[in-house]
Amino acid sequence: MDAVVALDLMTPAGGAEWAKLQDYVLGLVAAKQADPGADLLSTLIGIRADDGDRLGELELAIMVIALLLAGYATTSHAISIGTVLLLTSGQYDALCCEPGLVAPAVDEVLRRQTGRNAEIMPRFAHVDVRLGDVEVRAGEPVLASLEAANHDPARFSEPHRFDITRRPNPRLSFGYGPHHCLGAALARIELQVVFAGLTAQFPGLRLTASPDQLPWRTVFADSGPQHVPVAW
Ligand code: HEM
Numbered sequence: 001m002d003a004v005v006a007l008d009l010m011t012p013a014g015g016a017e018w019a020k021l022q023d024y025v026l027g028l029v030a031a032k033q034a035d036p037g038a039d040l041l042s043t044l045i046g047i048r049a050d051d052g053d054r055l056g057e058l059e060l061a062i063m064v065i066a067l068l069l070a071g072y073a074t075t076s077h078a079i080s081i082g083t084v085l086l087l088t089s090g091q092y093d094a095l096c097c098e099p100g101l102v103a104p105a106v107d108e109v110l111r112r113q114t115g116r117n118a119e120i121m122p123r124f125a126h127v128d129v130r131l132g133d134v135e136v137r138a139g140e141p142v143l144a145s146l147e148a149a150n151h152d153p154a155r156f157s158e159p160h161r162f163d164i165t166r167r168p169n170p171r172l173s174f175g176y177g178p179h180h181c182l183g184a185a186l187a188r189i190e191l192q193v194v195f196a197g198l199t200a201q202f203p204g205l206r207l208t209a210s211p212d213q214l215p216w217r218t219v220f221a222d223s224g225p226q227h228v229p230v231a232w
Contacts, residue, residue, distance in 0.1 A: 025065055071186070084214070084225060085112055087205065089162045092205060
């Protein structure tokens, strides 16, 4: 996965990594077609549209890769950004002492992570529509900033403060409406397991590099520190 996301898919090297991943997933599709189980891919293989149409092998493979890509960089960046936020804000220790804070802590990490992901998905108006004070004509694009929504002072007191006890936390980190993140529940559970495990096993964790010096990477529309050097 790292090889695929690190390379420009338009280059021969990126295309070759993509082809390897696609071949691997096509192999999985064939295996599940031959021997279906109680899993997502087998379910997708069995889905039949109202007109009897089914997803072809390549469509299935692309859907699996899309799920892998959508859920990979986003969640791994939430882990690295969240670790840095917890350690630099001094709230890592609070989470160690009070593990019950892990759910609001994850929501606060997600609130602060935005601006680093999925911000560039435009929407196009089908008809003329008024949004607040602005008239949007049919066909025009609208870019809704999740980062701005997550820092709206009308919704969040002291929006620029990272606060793992923030409740309620009506963050829009997974988008809104028909394209709301398919993996939102999974991502929250993954992050809760990670931060609960990290604080339980490494109570003395500390950064060994300045947060400003961390190597950042951008994967498609999502950015975060590639490594977070720590000691304990
Ligand atoms: C911290 C983790 C994650 C964040 C912050 C995140 C964020 C988002 C956002 C903001 C959108 C909406 C994009 C739009 O408005 O067009 C989205 C869509 C999506 N996400 Fe996530 N996501 C995360 C994890 C995951 C995971 C783990 C999966 C799958 C296993 C996933 C799969 C998807 C898919 C398939 C869509 C497209 C939904 C659609 O267009 O109908 N995401 N995500």
